Amino acid sequence: MLNSLYEILMPLRAAKNLDKLPVNAVPAPEFLYVHLKQHEGAEAAPVVKAGDEVKAGQTIGWAMDFMSADVHAPMDGKVVGIERQPNPYGGFSSVVVIKTEGKRKPVESTPDPDYLSKSNGELLHRIRRMGIMCEGPAPPSIHSIFNPYMCPSRLVVHVGRDPLPPVDTLIVTAIDEEPIVSINQYMITRQSNDVPEAIKLMKKLSGVNGRTVLACLDTQRKEAEKAASGEAEVKIMSGRYPGTLRELTVWRLTGREIPAGASPMSVGVAVIPLRTAIAALKAVRDGIPQTSMIVTVAGDAVTPPQTVDALIGTPARDILKFCDVPEAPIKKLVFGGPIRGKSQFSFDMPLTKGVNTIVALKADKLVPIAENNCINCGACVEFCPARLQPNMLSRHCQFRVFDEIVKKHITACLECGVCGYICPSRRPMLQYFQNAKQQMKLPRKGNML
Ligand code: SF4
Ligand code: SF4
Known part of the structure; x- marks a missing residue:
């Protein structure tokens, strides 16, 4: 059984050589749609109104609770309205609509060369004000990762447990969690000059008192060793999904299992994606807020796959057009990776800070899913990396038997999607x-990085 499942999962490997391709900047569209909820926690409060002129990098939304972060105008323009619109990751949120002016230009920065002399509190405050987030549906911010006790959603899993141990292992990972995504790999290849300083900053913020690891794929060994510059030991990891998930990366590098529903900090490990570490460095050193994203555009409707730099708020339609991808054959548009990404119902959905990939699929690649009966084949149990019983768990979820859902340890589910991928x-x-x-x-x- 295991051999055949291994073969089934073979396509789920990290993208190769996408990091070597040129990264082109998508021109600014006529209108940018900047969501004020692009993060874990409460929606940011707008601090501009219709008719206001805004400059690139200007704060347009203030963080309203500890877990959220500020939102900035991606380029010069005029606010034409603030509307409630569908959020790419579900529900509705407020959107600042900006009519853009002129061409894209670099954001005005406020450098601080002396940033390493600042306290961790000051640095995390600046990172929060610059709106630096990880990727995902409700991406956590750097300041909330390093302050787990301050976050209500994490505090709940610490109640009744021992205090968090000191961080003895820092993992900066240049491996993207999902197949075909290549953003963190790109950072090693294209932004290697910033890697040592970014690692140094993460060491300071995490207070690590042991080893620091830069995890990368075998194909990037040389670049990683050069980029690490002695700030971290380079560890080569397999790019085979789901081994690329943060929880399994921690287990493979330290042998520690993260308790159900807890974060790596609960076992003394801090895990930071390299892209986020470099964005945090640029925030504190150069004063550059997060206003754009490097995005992988892939799927069978996109030949060849591409990596582009797009402003936050750019509609998917403009990104696909820039990549020469015709809309007509696309039957499914997904934000996020191919396994756990979110399907979008419109090409007008805009880019947010959580989106690192746009997947465009034609009809012949779509495998329909439906609430069919479980045939008890056991494949999902055999291959669940969290050692759960997805067959039973899914039945309890389907029929909302909440007591049983808890007893079957749903909080240990890594949401890897492998069970659904292999379910006949x-x-x-x-x-x-x-x-x-x-x-x-x-x-x-x-939310548990
Ligand atoms: S998504 Fe499925 S396979 Fe993955 S951890 Fe959860 S139950 Fe297991
Ligand atoms: S893989 Fe699907 S059919 Fe097989 S046991 Fe799991 S849920 Fe049931």
Whole structure:
């Protein structure tokens, strides 16, 4: 069984050589749609109004709770309205609509060469004000990762447990979690000059008192060793999904298992994606807020796959047009990776800070999923990396038997999607688990970095 499942999962490997391709900047569209909820926590409060002129990098939304971060204008323009619109990751949120002016230009920066002499509190405050986030549906911010006790959604999993141990292992990972995504790999190749300083900053913020690891793929060994510059030991890891997930990276590098629903900090490990570490460095050193994203554009409707630099708020339609991808054959548009990404219902959905990939699929690649009956083949149990019983868990989620859902350890689910990927009945396993966690207000994967 295991051999055949291994073959099934073979396509789920990290993208190769996408990091070597040129990265072109998508021109500014006529209108940018900047969501004020692009992060974990509460929606940011608008500090501009219709008719205001804004400059690139100007704050347009203030963080309203500890977990959220500020939102900035991606380029010069005029605010034409603030509207409630569908959020790419579900629900509705306020959107600042900006009519852009002129060509893209670098954001005005406020450098601070002496940033390393600042306290961690001051640095984290500046990072928060610059709006630096990780990727994912409700991406956590750097300041909330390093202050787990301050975050209500994480505090709940620490209640009744021992205090968090000191961080003895810092993992800066240049491996993207999902197949075909290549953003962190790109950072090693194209922004290697910033890697040592970014690692040094993460060491300071995490207070690590042991080893620091730069995890990368075998194909990037040389670049990683050069980029690490002695600031971290380089560890070569497999790019085979789901081994690329943060939880399994921690287990493979330290042998420690993260308790169900807890963050790596609970076992003394801090894990930071390299892209986020470099964005944090640029925030504190150069004073550059997060106003754009490097995005992988892939899927069978995109030949060849591309990596582009697009302003936050750019509609997917403009990014696809820039990549010469015709809309007509696309039957499914996904923000995020191919396994756990979110399907979008319109090409007008704009880029947010959580989106690192746009996947465009034609009809012949789509495998329909439906609430079919489980045939008890056991494949999902065999291959679940969290050693759960996805077959039973999915039935309890389907019929909302909440007591049993808890007893079957849903908080240990990594939301890897492997069970749904291999299920011969094509049951919507991941959707069952995510929906149940949302209804029961349990911590979601992605919020627990
Ligand atoms: S998504 Fe499925 S396979 Fe992955 S950890 Fe959860 S139950 Fe296991
Ligand atoms: S893989 Fe699908 S059909 Fe097989 S046991 Fe799991 S849920 Fe049931």
